[in-house]
Amino acid sequence: MMDWTALLPPSAALVLAPLLLGIINRTKAVFGGRKGQPLLQHYFDLIKLLGKGATYSRTTTWVFRAGPILGLAAVFVVVLLTPLGGVSGPLSFTGDLLLFAYLLAQMRFFTVLAALDTGSSFEGMGSSREVLFSALAEPALFFGLAALARQTGSLSISGMLAEINTQSWLLHGPALALVASALLVVALAENARIPVDDPNTHLELTMIHEVMVLDHGGPDLAFIFYGSALKLWVLAALLVGVVVPMRTGQALLDATAGLAGMFLLAVMIGVVESIMARVKLLRVPNLLVGATALAVLALVLVVR
Amino acid sequence: MGLVALAGLVALAAGRSARWATILGAGGAVVGCALGLIPALEAALGGSTQVVRLPWAMPGATFHVEIDALSGFFLLPTLLLGGLAAVYGTEYLQSFREKKNLGVAWCCFNLLVVSMAIVIVARDGLLFLVAWESMALVSFFLVAFEHEKDEVRKAGWIYLIATHIGTAFLLVMFLLLARVAGSFDFDAFSQAGAVGPAFAGLIFVLGVVGFGTKAGFVPLHVWLPEAHPAAPSHVSAVMSGVMIKTGIYGLLRTLTLLGPPPSWWGWLLVGIGVSSGVLGVLFALAQHDLKRLLAYSSIEHMGIITLGLGLGLLGVSLGIPTLAVLGFAGGLLHVLNHALFKGLLFLGAGAVLHATGTRSIDHLGGLAKRMPTTSLLFLVGATAVCGLPLLNGFVSELLIYLGAFSSIAAGRTWVVLVPALIGVAGLALIGGLAAACFTKAFGMVFLGEARSHHAEHAHEPRLAMQAPMVILAACCVVIGLFPAVVVPVSAAAIMPLVRQSDNVLVTTLEHAGKSLWMISLAAGALVLVVAALVILRRRLLARRPVEETVTWDCGYARPTPRMQYTASSYAQPLTALFALVLRTRERLVSPQGIFPTASSLATETPDIFHRGLFAPLFAGVESVLCRLRVVQPGRVQIYVLYVVVTLLSLLAWKIG
Numbered sequence: 001m002m003d004w005t006a007l008l009p010p011s012a013a014l015v016l017a018p019l020l021l022g023i024i025n026r027t028k029a030v031f032g033g034r035k036g037q038p039l040l041q042h043y044f045d046l047i048k049l050l051g052k053g054a055t056y057s058r059t060t061t062w063v064f065r066a067g068p069i070l071g072l073a074a075v076f077v078v079v080l081l082t083p084l085g086g087v088s089g090p091l092s093f094t095g096d097l098l099l100f101a102y103l104l105a106q107m108r109f110f111t112v113l114a115a116l117d118t119g120s121s122f123e124g125m126g127s128s129r130e131v132l133f134s135a136l137a138e139p140a141l142f143f144g145l146a147a148l149a150r151q152t153g154s155l156s157i158s159g160m161l162a163e164i165n166t167q168s169w170l171l172h173g174p175a176l177a178l179v180a181s182a183l184l185v186v187a188l189a190e191n192a193r194i195p196v197d198d199p200n201t202h203l204e205l206t207m208i209h210e211v212m213v214l215d216h217g218g219p220d221l222a223f224i225f226y227g228s229a230l231k232l233w234v235l236a237a238l239l240v241g242v243v244v245p246m247r248t249g250q251a252l253l254d255a256t257a258g259l260a261g262m263f264l265l266a267v268m269i270g271v272v273e274s275i276m277a278r279v280k281l282l283r284v285p286n287l288l289v290g291a292t293a294l295a296v297l298a299l300v301l302v303v304r
Numbered sequence: 305m306g307l308v309a310l311a312g313l314v315a316l317a318a319g320r321s322a323r324w325a326t327i328l329g330a331g332g333a334v335v336g337c338a339l340g341l342i343p344a345l346e347a348a349l350g351g352s353t354q355v356v357r358l359p360w361a362m363p364g365a366t367f368h369v370e371i372d373a374l375s376g377f378f379l380l381p382t383l384l385l386g387g388l389a390a391v392y393g394t395e396y397l398q399s400f401r402e403k404k405n406l407g408v409a410w411c412c413f414n415l416l417v418v419s420m421a422i423v424i425v426a427r428d429g430l431l432f433l434v435a436w437e438s439m440a441l442v443s444f445f446l447v448a449f450e451h452e453k454d455e456v457r458k459a460g461w462i463y464l465i466a467t468h469i470g471t472a473f474l475l476v477m478f479l480l481l482a483r484v485a486g487s488f489d490f491d492a493f494s495q496a497g498a499v500g501p502a503f504a505g506l507i508f509v510l511g512v513v514g515f516g517t518k519a520g521f522v523p524l525h526v527w528l529p530e531a532h533p534a535a536p537s538h539v540s541a542v543m544s545g546v547m548i549k550t551g552i553y554g555l556l557r558t559l560t561l562l563g564p565p566p567s568w569w570g571w572l573l574v575g576i577g578v579s580s581g582v583l584g585v586l587f588a589l590a591q592h593d594l595k596r597l598l599a600y601s602s603i604e605h606m607g608i609i610t611l612g613l614g615l616g617l618l619g620v621s622l623g624i625p626t627l628a629v630l631g632f633a634g635g636l637l638h639v640l641n642h643a644l645f646k647g648l649l650f651l652g653a654g655a656v657l658h659a660t661g662t663r664s665i666d667h668l669g670g671l672a673k674r675m676p677t678t679s680l681l682f683l684v685g686a687t688a689v690c691g692l693p694l695l696n697g698f699v700s701e702l703l704i705y706l707g708a709f710s711s712i713a714a715g716r717t718w719v720v721l722v723p724a725l726i727g728v729a730g731l732a733l734i735g736g737l738a739a740a741c742f743t744k745a746f747g748m749v750f751l752g753e754a755r756s757h758h759a760e761h762a763h764e765p766r767l768a769m770q771a772p773m774v775i776l777a778a779c780c781v782v783i784g785l786f787p788a789v790v791v792p793v794s795a796a797a798i799m800p801l802v803r804q805s806d807n808v809l810v811t812t813l814e815h816a817g818k819s820l821w822m823i824s825l826a827a828g829a830l831v832l833v834v835a836a837l838v839i840l841r842r843r844l845l846a847r848r849p850v851e852e853t854v855t856w857d858c859g860y861a862r863p864t865p866r867m868q869y870t871a872s873s874y875a876q877p878l879t880a881l882f883a884l885v886l887r888t889r890e891r892l893v894s895p896q897g898i899f900p901t902a903s904s905l906a907t908e909t910p911d912i913f914h915r916g917l918f919a920p921l922f923a924g925v926e927s928v929l930c931r932l933r934v935v936q937p938g939r940v941q942i943y944v945l946y947v948v949v950t951l952l953s954l955l956a957w958k959i960g
Binding site: 050051052053054055056057058059060061062063069070072073074076077080081091093094095096097098099101102103105106108109112113116117118119120121122123124125127128129131132134135136137138139141142143146149150152153154155204214215218219220223285299303 | 669679690691692694698710712714715721731733736737739740743746747750751815818823825826829830834837844850852854857865873876878881
């Protein structure tokens with residue numbers, strides 16, 4: 001009954017998501033003149049963490065233990081909604097873009113609560129920044145999605161991205177480029193990448209996402225890492241779906257093109273992280289409001 | 305039939321002894337509400353409309369009540385929450401047993417529920433106004449329950465004045481309608497729409513101001529964050545959950561009386577909706593008082609409801625059935641959903657207040673360990689209020705989003721496109737800020753370590769307080785998991801509003817229903833994954849060491865609970881960013897010298913509309929009215945003179 005090709009995007013996501021992080025790190029290593037960690041390092045980390053015990057703070061409650069599980073489960077369902085290139089995901093319906101955005105919000109909600117459960121000032125600080133930046137990223141994401149909905153006439157992520165082809169880039173190139181840049185900023189901000197947050201920082205005071213998971217360990221931390229990798233994957237897949245307009249109708253070909261796009265995007269993120277510094281924390285809102293402005297501009301172009 | 309039961313409980317309520325008052329008052333309310341729910345549900349589902357017409361001693365009026373689908377739909381949350389709050393109140397009011405006359409409290413509570421029900425079913429202008437007024441008065445007495453406190457008295461006065469200003473507009477509205485129709489009966493009012501667009505517009509604006517005062521539209525909301533925290537918690541739940549919805553109901557009823565709406569009505573409501581929503585959640589974020597935070601969040605949700613109704617109106621006036629149906633259905637469903645989760649949250653906040661004696665978020669913390677059940681229930685409410693999936697808040701917001709997105713995608717003109725986009729962006733921003741607000745509320749109150757001795761000795765409330773919360777939470781979860789079953793319930797209620805044929809309504813809702821079933825499917829997948837992960841984690845940890853230690857604090861040896869992030873510090877980046885509207889005041893005593901001793905920081909965010917708009921306005925009115933004191937010097941002789949002069953002039957007028 002169900003088209004088997006619909007299983008391509010989620011299986012690719014579940015298997016390959018940690019590889020994206022490996023590619024990003026390798027790119028950064030090459031830029032820095034280092035050899036760098038193995039491409040599969042994140043898989044090794046996950047396996048190692050899954051095999052460990054856990055240490056919990058006495059302050060924490062069940063909320064702290066439930067946070068990683070609820071977060072990973074939420075992003076797991078998002079993976080089911082996400083297409084790869086032009087190939088639809090298995091779960092796709094009118095309005096799934098809202099479920100997409102709100103499940104990611106749910107993941108964040110529980111990560112933040114788990115962080116607050118430790119009673120640590122560092123984690124409170126990280127949570128406070130996280131909710132601020134994500135609240136500002138939300139309008140940018142929704143305006144971007146609205147522009148896509150307007151352009152393609154569809155209200156599902158898979159449907160929207162399936163409609164975008166070379167023809168639409170020829171007709172609405174500038175608008176799509178604006179949407180893509182807005183989505184790129186959202187993807188970087190939501191995934192705690194430079195220029196918003198530095199995943200490699202080692203000072204608790206300057207962290208955003210990393211500081212929220214300071215007290216997690218063992219399988220919980222593995223769930224969190226895997227969840228973050230999947231989150232990067234789904235937001236990247238949204239961006240790649242807009243940017244790579246390869247729609248031949250042959251699922252394997254389209255998916256391969258999409259996959260190539262994903263890897264290229266990972267390289268690009270690595271390049272961005274190598275050549276840019278973080279924006280000052282107080283300036284991050286400007287960046288996000290700028291992204292919203294780009295998305296609004298895209299809408300104006302599409303509507304006109 | 306349900307009404308009879310409801311009216312009966314008024315008499316029950318007047319008992320003198322605290323025990324009997326509680327048993328009779330609460331028992332009457334519960335039985336009355338339970339009996340009333342049956343015809344309400346029947347009517348909401350589109351069953352037969354019940355009409356009762358009785359002669360009434362009031363000149364020019366009849367006792368005309370009717371339960372149609374719209375009334376039934378609003379009666380549902382009113383009676384459900386009314387009954388549950390009564391159960392909760394039996395336990396909650398126990399601590400006031402020695403100090404207060406509980407008979408009066410129960411009498412007022414039951415009168416409040418009855419007058420809300422009558423407001424909803426009244427079909428006569430005068431009957432409506434009488435019920436509306438009694439609703440306002442008894443809720444004033446309930447707000448002033450702890451009248452020995454200064455701030456409670458102040459809150460009560462603000463509420464009383466605000467509600468009467470609103471009623472004044474309604475009075476004018478009904479008088480104008482009655483003058484055209486020649487009668488106070490709602491059936492006669494429906495001809496009023498034919499008079500002309502200017503007249504209909506005037507009635508609509510009067511309705512928006514009058515009903516909007518009750519519903520808490522910004523900037524008419526100033527009474528709401530004062531009055532709701534001051535009332536006992538079960539009353540706050542009823543006021544926030546359902547009483548302010550009578551404002552929405554009144555507006556909707558007015559819309560059914562007026563003719564087809566012009567598009568500027570929709571624009572107006574979308575504007576009010578988005579500004580109330582965003583400002584409401586921003587102010588909520590800046591509060592330190594748990595119940596005040598919830599009250600501001602109610603303003604936010606009234607904004608979301610109004611946004612939905614505004615989009616629906618636009619759909620009606622421009623002939624876009626999808627937008628009309630989804631906007632109204634989403635708005636109306638949010639009325640029900642908000643009653644459920646806000647009721648739950650206020651009852652939860654009441655449990656916290658009951659256990660700790662403080663509402664100040666910065667004095668709480670770590671309650672999840674001492675009150676595990678309450679914390680879980682509050683978490684359900686907090687998740688629902690943010691509109692996160694799996695719970696009911698998501699469903700109604702989804703419908704509003706779908707309506708807006710579908711008209712964006714369908715390539716409409718700018719008349720629809722601009723409000724739809726404003727709606728989408730507004731909802732997105734509200735969603736993000738609400739998440740910030742309720743992670744703060746839940747995180748600071750229930751998680752971490754106790755910040756003061758108040759929170760250290762907290763305990764779970766008794767069953768009578770827990771059971772209503774459990775029922776409300778269960779409703780939230782069921783609606784969230786099976787939205788496709790619940791949404792069609794609103795079909796009959798929105799029928800008179802959307803002005804579409806049956807067919808269009810049903811197909812649109814069926815279309816949305818497909819998406820809603822997929823939501824259920826996704827929810828099922830989510831539950832399965834969670835279960836799988838829980839089992840996996842348990843397996844993994846079964847043979848491994850699981851230790852307990854202190855929270856990581858960079859190696860600092862003596863952490864204390866006072867070093868935790870506070871609610872104010874958590875919200876500071878956001879309040880700083882939106883300082884333009886929030887105007888948070890800071891009083892900082894900074895550390896001085898090489899060995900600094902005491903230093904302090906206090907922040908508060910008063911309402912700018914209260915301070916910047918109404919306070920100067922009323923000061924102005926007061927100074928003008930002070931001039932009139934000349935005629936009221938307080939000497940009895942002069943008053944006697946007034947009486948004599950009046951009598952003489954009347955006599956002269958009669959003779960001449």
